[in-house]
Amino acid sequence: MHSRKTDRRGFLKGGAALAGLAAGSGRIASGQTQGAPAKKIDELIAYGERSRFVTSIRVPVAERHSPDEFGLTFHVLTPLQDSVGIITPSSLFYTATHRGAFVPDIDPREHRLMIHGMVDRPLIFTMDELKRLPYVSRVHFIECLGNRAKPTHKTVQETHGLTSCAEWTGVPLSLLLKEAGVQKEASWIVAEGAEEVKGASSIPLAKAMDDCLVCYGMNGEPIRPQQGFPLRLMVPGFEGIYQIKYLRRIKVVDRYYMTYDDYGHINPDPKVAALTHQIGPKSVITYPSGGQQLAGPGFYEITGLAWSGAGTIRSVEVSTDGGQSWKDTELRSPAFPMAHTRFGFHWKWDGKPCVLLSRCTDDLGTIQPTRADVAKYWNVPLDDKLRIRGADNTVQPWKVTSDGSVQNGLS
């Protein structure tokens, strides 16, 4: 009874606001300004929009514009500086394509997934058939291997915006592979998309049988076209290029296939090769971060995100003195495996210049490295030219100046 009352009250309140909007009426409450509705009321009821005062948007990477002169989308960064919690809205989720691509317009009734190769029973599924099978929903991040800070990058969107996190819903890949009957000589799979270039990656069979999902849902709705509608392979904790969009085919094989997407990651050094598929423990402070402005000395809640391709985030530490001392933060969200995890830290800024850092530890006990740690590991000089080999998961410094402005500490 009580909940129904609440619902009714909520409905009436919403109705009044909509009525006000429809009439284009003037001020109703403090802070509310007049404005013509962008859409008709029945459209707004059918499909909700964010407030016109919320303007956070994605931006293309500076190195190559999207869309380019041919209309191709390359890499587009999510606005981490405005993020709250751990879920990235689907409309703000980062997008990336290997060579620049058009978003395919796929009719789900025509889409098929084929599983073949070294299996006893090759299978083809329609989308309806896949949805008849047992499914799970899990929260996982996707991060591009190219998500690396540069001294020239100003904001956290530019330094770290090629990572996002969503709730994914789909059928465990292991279920589909067992249904097809994987043969014992098999050791890899090649997963392929249906877009024009038919992007494909080789994935270890051990990973495919472990926790991969064949997803049709994202954040409570069908996966959006930019994210792979109608079907995307989720390979939790692996870099973005493995998360095959528009998934149409899985071939079970007995070797690394050295596809076009694979060969881009080969390296003569096995140590570097080992650092290029699974994402290492990584964190970044999203507030205060580059380009933001503190109002003056006083209390601030430092907040940010941490994630690891190896599992859950065990802890996140923050330093407000450039790394001389580290303090534990509180986790402000559930810590799901291979998911963004939100941390927070009470901070009283004394108005003096300082450098803010965060570093995380995952449930394997692996600690996010600093650039100095990495230089020491490879026995190379620590300077501006240091290029992190494999995926760059190093600590990001943010410099706070005495006027309260925040800048990239690598610059």
Place this chain on the structure above:
Amino acid sequence: MGFRRFLFVMAIVGLCRTAWTQSPTYGVGRPPSAEEIRTWDISISPTGKELPPGHGTAKEGAVLYVRKGCSGCHGATGSSGGHAPTLIRSKDTKPASSAPCLSPCVNDSNAMAIHSPFATTLWDYINRGMPIGKEGSLTPNEVYALTAFLLFKNDVIPEDEVMDSQSLPKVKMPNRDGFALPAAWKHGEPRLEGYPNR
């Protein structure tokens, strides 16, 4: 490891293998026809076992390179005309970058499949991904010819060498021994033991 422990481990491994190949549980989906598998399967192994019948030479490829519009983006000589990556391997010894480039890749030594240790990567990519806007339109003979042309332009094969399903996988690529495979992946193990040490 003692012999009994070894037996135990092997039994577990055996059980896992059995579980993977057990009979279907749900019976949803249908078996594809042999023809469906053949037309869908465009993944070419380094062994070349999926390569279709056909053949081509660099001379034929040179004509196709212009006729199919490749030169429009990659330049008349393959050294890039602006929009697309160079198709000619740089002579310097600088190792290829470990990550796909974020810039337009023009003249980046990492950008071209000629760096792959296997010539099959080149065939696979031209077949699935070129020319832009008309992907998948090339015939096997055309793909063999264009692959031969790029291998010739990069001093990998002579101009008159015929590329087909037998000869292509045998081509010794410049980077044949210059790569490491990713390490075997295991759940719950760090990607590189001891990285970073502190």
